[in-house]
Amino acid sequence: MKLLSWNVRGLGGVEKRREVRSLATEKRPHILCVQETKLLVCDDSVCSSLWGNSNYAYSFRPLVGASGGLLTMWDCSEVEVWSSVSQEHALIIHGRFIKTDDEFFLTNVYASCDIRAKHDLWVSLSTRLFRWRRKVCLRGGRKKVSSAWR
Numbered sequence: 001m002k003l004l005s006w007n008v009r010g011l012g013g014v015e016k017r018r019e020v021r022s023l024a025t026e027k028r029p030h031i032l033c034v035q036e037t038k039l040l041v042c043d044d045s046v047c048s049s050l051w052g053n054s055n056y057a058y059s060f061r062p063l064v065g066a067s068g069g070l071l072t073m074w075d076c077s078e079v080e081v082w083s084s085v086s087q088e089h090a091l092i093i094h095g096r097f098i099k100t101d102d103e104f105f106l107t108n109v110y111a112s113c114d115i116r117a118k119h120d121l122w123v124s125l126s127t128r129l130f131r132w133r134r135k136v137c138l139r140g141g142r143k144k145v146s147s148a149w150r
Helices: 014-027 044-051 115-132
Strands: 003-007 031-035 056-064 067-075 079-087 090-097 102-109 135-140
Touching: 003 014, 014 031, 014 044, 031 044, 031 102, 044 056, 044 067, 056 079, 056 090, 067 079, 067 090, 067 102
Parallel strands: 003 031, 102 135
Antiparallel strands: 031 067, 056 067, 079 090, 090 102
16 A cells, blocks of 8 residues: 655646656555645646546545645555545545455545644544544645554
8 A cells, every 4th residue: 555645835836746746656656645735626637747647536625715725646446435525624535445455544634723623623533533443544734744544
């Protein structure tokens, strides 16, 4: 299972998209989580500029105000996603890794700077974590990337 997570601080520029594509081409992740896209809209042309022409799918949450925006992409030959849920500051996918048949929940997070909003987000996510009883991965954050499999 290869996961890649990056707070890009904006995908509006061609150069930043090239950087993401270069990293994705080099690392060939099964799942790519991008935080702070700063995009209102994300479509197939944006995603193919990041992933290339191989078999991929994606889930997107637009920015709010001047920050945020989440994008989760996956290699469809490696990952089967059954559902995607978008909530404030988080994008959650539920699926399985095809080769191992391991079911998972993956949450791509971009936390608010507001302490109350951050607290509410983690309370909400913690509640879900205990209910899922499957492999769980959290990716994202403000500046550092964090992840945990339970």
